[in-house]
Amino acid sequence: LYTLEKITIEFQEIIGFKLIEVISQEKDSAVLTFFDNENFRYIKYYGIPHFEAIYMTEKFSKKRSNFSVLFPQITNEFLQDVSLISDTRVICLTFMKYKLYFLLFGNGQNNLILTNFEDVVIDSLENSKELIGTHFKIPPSNLFDLKNLPSDLTIKKALSYSNLLLNQFYSDNFFNLLKIDSNKKVAEFSSEEIADIINKAKEYVGSINKSQKFYLISNSKGEKFLSLIPLESIGVIEYVSDKVSNLVSKVLSFRFQQNKYNELFKRIKKLAEQDFKSIKKKYDAYANEQMKVQLAEKYREYGDLIYSAPQNLKAKGKAEIILSDFQGTQKKIELNPKLTLIENAEKFYEKSKNLIKNVNIMSMQKQRIEEQYLFAEKRLTELKQCENLSQLEEHIKKYSNFYKVKMAKEEKEISEKFKKFQLSDDAILYVGKDAKNNDELTFGFGKANDYWFHIRGASGSHCILKYTATGKPPKEIIEKAASIAAYYSSQRNGKYIPVVYTQKKYVRKPKGANAGAVVISKEEVIMVEPKLFETNN
Numbered sequence: 001l002y003t004l005e006k007i008t009i010e011f012q013e014i015i016g017f018k019l020i021e022v023i024s025q026e027k028d029s030a031v032l033t034f035f036d037n038e039n040f041r042y043i044k045y046y047g048i049p050h051f052e053a054i055y056m057t058e059k060f061s062k063k064r065s066n067f068s069v070l071f072p073q074i075t076n077e078f079l080q081d082v083s084l085i086s087d088t089r090v091i092c093l094t095f096m097k098y099k100l101y102f103l104l105f106g107n108g109q110n111n112l113i114l115t116n117f118e119d120v121v122i123d124s125l126e127n128s129k130e131l132i133g134t135h136f137k138i139p140p141s142n143l144f145d146l147k148n149l150p151s152d153l154t155i156k157k158a159l160s161y162s163n164l165l166l167n168q169f170y171s172d173n174f175f176n177l178l179k180i181d182s183n184k185k186v187a188e189f190s191s192e193e194i195a196d197i198i199n200k201a202k203e204y205v206g207s208i209n210k211s212q213k214f215y216l217i218s219n220s221k222g223e224k225f226l227s228l229i230p231l232e233s234i235g236v237i238e239y240v241s242d243k244v245s246n247l248v249s250k251v252l253s254f255r256f257q258q259n260k261y262n263e264l265f266k267r268i269k270k271l272a273e274q275d276f277k278s279i280k281k282k283y284d285a286y287a288n289e290q291m292k293v294q295l296a297e298k299y300r301e302y303g304d305l306i307y308s309a310p311q312n313l314k315a316k317g318k319a320e321i322i323l324s325d326f327q328g329t330q331k332k333i334e335l336n337p338k339l340t341l342i343e344n345a346e347k348f349y350e351k352s353k354n355l356i357k358n359v360n361i362m363s364m365q366k367q368r369i370e371e372q373y374l375f376a377e378k379r380l381t382e383l384k385q386c387e388n389l390s391q392l393e394e395h396i397k398k399y400s401n402f403y404k405v406k407m408a409k410e411e412k413e414i415s416e417k418f419k420k421f422q423l424s425d426d427a428i429l430y431v432g433k434d435a436k437n438n439d440e441l442t443f444g445f446g447k448a449n450d451y452w453f454h455i456r457g458a459s460g461s462h463c464i465l466k467y468t469a470t471g472k473p474p475k476e477i478i479e480k481a482a483s484i485a486a487y488y489s490s491q492r493n494g495k496y497i498p499v500v501y502t503q504k505k506y507v508r509k510p511k512g513a514n515a516g517a518v519v520i521s522k523e524e525v526i527m528v529e530p531k532l533f534e535t536n537n
Contacts, residue, residue: 001165002208002228004084004104006244008091010056011082014041019077019095022070025063027472030070030112030125033060034079045102046252047110047125051259053252054091054102055245068475071114071123074098087141087163098122101136109139146198149186155197156182164201169217173231174204214244216251222387224254261389268396271406272383276376283373296355299348301325302333306345313341414445419461421484421533426469427477429453431461431488435516438462439509442518448505451478453485454518456498456525460489462516464504479528486530496527 017034024030028047033040042060046053077095084091089104101113112125113136121131143165144150149158156171166174175182178200186194211228218224219235226247230237241247305323307313319337324330335344379399386392396403414420418441419431430445432438438461442452446464451473453463463485467473473481482499491497506522 001087001089002205003226003244003248004054004089004091005209006214006228007054007056007248008082008084010243010245011043011091011093014043014056015079015082017041017079019074019079021075023062023067024070024125024472025067025474026469027467028110028126029472031060031062044249045112047104047112049106049110051252051255052104052106052110053248054104055248055252057245057249070112070125071100073114073122074100085138087143087165088138090138101138105139149194151185151187153186154183155180155186155189155194158186159197159201164205166201166205169219169225169227169231169234170204170208170229173229173234174201176233177204212242214241214247215239216241216247224251226251257389261392264389265383265386265392268392268403269383271403271410272376272380275402275406276380279369279372279376282369292355292359296352296359299352299355302331303345303348303352305331305333306341306348309341311341313345316340417441418445418464419488421480423465423477423480423533426467427473427481428466429481429484430464430466431484432463432516433461435514438516442504442507443509446504446507448503450504451481451501452504452507453481453499453501455486455489455491456500458490460485460491462518463488478526480533482526482528483531484533486528487532489530492530494530497530498525499528500525 014034014036017036020033020035022030022032026046026048028049030045032043032045034042040058040060042057044053044055044057044060074095074097077098079093079095081094082091083094091102091104093100093102097116099115099117099119101111101115103109103111103113111127113121113131114123115121115136119136121134121136124131141163144158144162146162146164149155149162153161156175159174160166160168160171171182178197180197189197208228215227215230215237216224216239217227217231217235218238223235224238225235226244227234228244239247239250305325306321309321309323311321316339317337318335318341320332320334321341322330322332335341336347339347379402382398383392383395386395414430417433418437419433421429421431423429430441432441441464442462446452451465451467453465454460463481465473465477465481467477478501482501485499485501486492486494486497489497500520500523502520502523507518507520509518
């Protein structure tokens with residue numbers, strides 16, 4: 001909240017500027033372009049869950065395509081005022097006829113909402129169909145009253161959810177300074193102690209509000225965050241600026257990079273571990289080499305003893321036989337009752353021969369397998385030491401021959417399982433082949449934030465859209481994916497077909513449902529013409 005207050009102050013600079021356009025190039029995001037006949041300023045808004053942010057910059061590169069224009073009603077309007085709604089994470093830009101609200105609540109409540117001066121919603125970035133025409137109300141903050149903090153909560157949580165709004169890092173720093181156990185419950189403090197803590201907390205908040213320098217801090221977990229005061233007890237100061245927007249941009253960039261790193265690291269680690277386990281299995285087999293030699297010798301001895309037995313060697317029906325070896329020790333030998341004694345002896349000879357052959361082959365391969373094992377172990381160890389995207393990319397480059405082959409094989413396996421359509425450099429659509437395959441595609445291959453497509457009200461293939469760029473896929477990608485989903489449905493020969501799309505996290509399979517049957521909790525519908533595109537594989 002304190003960062004948003006500083007952001008709001010910085011935005012005062014563009015009061016009187018004309019809004020040239022509002023566009024969206026990525027999912028849950030928008031860029032507002034302002035101009036005062038001399039200078040451009042850009043407000044960037046991200047409502048992406050866990051990446052909520054808003055800041056101002058002097059530079060912005062607009063894509064030549066794959067963007068959509070938002071809120072044409074306020075194009076060429078002059079900005080009249082900028083304000084932060086009290087005790088909320090909502091910034092309001094006021095124009096001559098309209099108000100534009102930036103919601104940064106998290107938990108799926110982020111949005112960009114355009115209203116008139118009566119707060120009737122005219123348009124919104126998300127859920128516009130449900131919101132247009134309704135009266136916009138800012139969700140209540142439901143903050144705790146400092147005079148009546150809940151006694152069953154820890155003092156840290158009670159203050160964090162009061163109107164002091166101390167986040168985790170500020171709270172940790174504050175209680176470290178006071179040398180107070182922040183996990184003690186409110187009820188464990190006397191009323192005088194609570195009053196003293198609240199007064200000191202207010203002073204602490206005052207120091208935050210007065211700050212004119214802003215800090216990029218990195219803690220022991222490798223997390224980077226913005227602070228309005230130097231939190232040396234929490235982490236190391238990496239950068240200092242007098243523009244809070246600069247640091248918001250840096251932290252957001254780091255988080256996007258970290259997210260990309262996490263996803264790539266998970267994929268690469270899986271490939272490296274699979275290879276290591278496979279080679280280790282062969283390597284560990286050498287530990288059993290001597291046991292196989294001993295077993296081979298035992299089987300040969302069994303064959304020799306049976307042949308020397310003073311019995312009818314053509315007799316069948318025995319499950320076991322007890323014979324004395326050449327030292328006079330009795331040996332109990334299990335037999336196959338369906339075979340004669342001679343046939344059982346020959347089986348033991350065959351087993352002995354195969355074991356010796358296997359041991360000889362393994363001995364010849366031993367050096368090569370040992371080298372492969374050590375190399376795979378080294379590669380996996382180095383991978384686990386990669387702490388950021390740059391190091392990970394260098395690692396992949398170093399072992400490019402290995403990863404290229406493994407990734408190509410992985411892609412081939414996926415392509416063989418599902419139909420695949422390359423819709424753009426950043427977008428691949430996968431299409432199920434039958435009901436069982438649909439389930440595998442949606443619930444085995446699809447990830448929570450992937451986009452899921454299906455013909456509405458009829459039978460058809462499930463489709464999963466993998467979009468690797470940041471944000472929501474652009475409209476033309478959505479339309480192409482929907483057209484393919486319509487083509488692979490029972491309504492292929494129709495003119496314009498309704499197709500449902502949503503994120504995979506809103507798709508679930510009811511218990512006991514038939515293969516391919518799903519339930520959707522949130523959806524959008526688009527009308528498209530069923531067709532394919534030349535980019536399919």
